[in-house]
Amino acid sequence: MRRPRFWRTYCAYAKEVGKNRMSAPENQPIPSDYFKTKRVLSLRARLGLGALLLGLAALATTALIVIGMERVSARIDASLAAEKRIERYSVLSTQVSTFIVVAAEAIQSILPIEERTARLDSITRNVTLTFSHLREDLEAAVEEARALGLDEQSRRATQSIGIARMEALFLSTRDAFLSPAADRERLQGYIDIFAIGFDPLLNSVITNEVRARNDILSGIEDLRRRLTWIAFGIATATLLLMTGFYLGLVRPQFERLNLLRDAARKIGQEDFAIALPDSQTDEIGQLFNETNRMAGALAQRKAAVDEEWTRLNATIAERTEALRAANAELARTDENRRRFFADISHELRTPLTVILMEAQLGLKVPAGADPSHVASFETIQNRALRLNRRIDDLLRIARSETGQLALSAARFDLGEVMREAAEDTSAEVRSAGMTLTCAPPAPLFVIGDPNWVRQVVTGLVQNAVRHARAGGRIDLHTGQADGMGLIHVTDNGPGIAAEDQATVFERFGQGRSGAKAEGFGIGLALAKWVVEQQGGTIAVNSPLPRADALGVAPGTKVTVGLPLDAA
Missing domain, CATH: 3.90.20 (Hemagglutinin Ectodomain; Chain B)
Structure with missing residues (x-):
């Protein structure tokens, strides 16, 4: 029988793979033309076909088991039916023996017809019923023999002839004994003929049933041997199919997956010199x-x-x-x-x-x-x-x-620093034609660097001289709020525009007044840095509320705050 094409392809491919594995050293890369096989089916189709073949093998095994069990069960049922009929023949033999004995006694006793009929009535009924059961058993056996073949069916149908002969012989003998015209010698002759003719027929029927039962049992053994060989054949075919499936399809795909794994490892190591074989167009080939x-x-x-x-x-x-x-x-x-x-x-x-x-x-x-x-x-x-x-x-x-x-951190009187700053700038204020008001403050002790705070206040007064000269007035006074000691420097100048107040403390930031820089003032940017480094604050307020203004001009007030001395 010619094998299917895919099986021949798998076997040839497995042979080639085996040669390559025997001749190639361990871990040798598979050449790029290794997978150049004839493109028949996709990998998914081939795997599905292999699974289908394995499934068919499993179905064949299942069918073998089911059919074998059914045939064995049929033969066992036939054997049990034969045993049952043999038992019925044994019962019939006993009943017939009883009939012969009772009939012989009736002949010896020269009983009238009525008594003979009464004595033989129950026995004849039993024998007749047994013959009826035997005919039913044979009919069922003939129907069951369809599964065992035509020969077995014919043989069992032949059994009915022997039973019919025995029943006819029995009925003729019974009718003779129930006939009023029958004399003693004739009845004795009927009994002798019945005894001589019935026993061979019964033995023949029983012999045939025993032979049939033995044939059935022998058939069960033969069936077992046939089923065993068939099972071995299916197992061998399944094993060969699985071997070919593995060698021809599964193992080559594992080799290809190993190539893919090595390629992934190289890519993970940033080695992109990858050249996977692209001769096949199945799923793994597409992945390649x-x-x-x-x-x-x-x-x-x-x-x-x-x-x-x-x-x-x-x-x-x-x-x-x-x-x-x-x-x-x-x-x-x-x-x-x-x-x-x-x-x-x-x-x-x-x-x-x-x-x-x-x-x-x-x-x-x-x-x-x-x-x-x-x-x-x-x-x-x-x-x-x-x-x-x-x-x-x-x-x-x-x-x-x-x-x-x-910067140093020391305890000093903020009012004293304010007075020193006023003295340092008094000449500049007088030269500008302005008036500097510095009310005598109460002692107000804060923590900070007194020299740099003096420089900050001096610079603020100098800024007021430069930018608020037209107002003519500058006011210095101290105060405290929220744990801070405060120095307020207020002038009567044109004020600072709202859009400029956000930039006056930035380095190189300048207001829009036309005043030019004069002297060595430290500037608002440095003043902000010095004050904040000491934990203080500095803020600008312009224009001033009328209650705080020094005149009709908008005016500007710069407030410096330093932490109060807790002692």
Whole structure:
């Protein structure tokens, strides 16, 4: 018998795979033309076909079991029916023997017809009923024999002839005994003929039933052997089918999946040199193609990323070098600035020291000399001291620009700082034709750096001189609120526009007034930084409510707050 095409393909393919595995070293990559087999069905169809064949094998096994059990059951039923008929023949033999004995006694006793009829009535009924049961059993046996073949059916039908002969012989004998005209010799002859003729017929029937039963039992054994061989055949075919299915389809797919696993591992290690075989167009072949395309796309992407990364590194190196050069330039600029301020400080302090010494000598009035010049020397001394503080301011500003400014935290009287700031700026206020009001404050102790707070207040007064000169008035006073000690610097100037108030504390932020920067004021940006570094606040309020204004102009009030001393 010629095997199906797919089976021949599987076997040839399995043979090729076995040769390759025997000749190739372990873990050797499978060549790209390894899977160049004839394209017949897709992988899903082939797996479905294999599963269908295995299912058919399972169905064949099930059918074999069911049919075998049905045939064995039929033969066992036939054997039991034969046993039942043999028992009925045994009963019939007993009943017939009883009939012969009773009939013989009736002949010997020369009983009248009535008594003979009475004695034989129950026996004849029993025998007749047994013959009826035997005919029914034979009819059922003939019907059951259809499953055992025509020969068995004919043989059982032949049994009915023997039963009919025995029943006819019995009925003729019974009728003779029930006949009134029968004499003793004739009845004895009927009994002898019945005894001689019935026994061979009964033995023949029983022998046939026993032979039939033995044939049935022998047939069961033969059927068992046939079913066993058929079962072995189905098991062998199933095993061969499973072996061919595994060698021809499953194992090659495992090999292909191993290739796919190795490819995935390489891709995970960023090795995109993948070339999976694309000769087949089944599901795994399509997955191979997609994997190849993915690896190619990733390789292109990696090359683009590497190129972009190279450009980025070059740009970073370029920008780093430029930043290093800029930092070096800034360092040189900062060093020059430091040296400039140090040189300015040195150059200014030397003549100031001479001026202070000369002023102190001029303040020493000899006995009997004119003291009118003392006031002039006091003015010179005060201006020299103020100029010395300006030099200190320059140095502090320089340190603050580099982030090296150090603020002290001490307990001091805020009112005293306000009075010192008023004294420092009194000459500038008078020169501007303005009036500075500084009411004597009550002691108000806060925590902070008194020197820098004085510089902040001085700078605020100087800002008022520059920007509110036309108002002519500046007011200084202290207060406290919410745990803070406050200094209010109020002027009678044009005020600050609302859109400018958000930027006045920013570095390089300037209002819209036409005033030019004069002097060495620390500026609002630095003032905000100094105050907040000490835990304080600074705020601008403009225009002022009429109750707080110093005149008809809108005016501006700057409030500096520092934490109160808890002691």
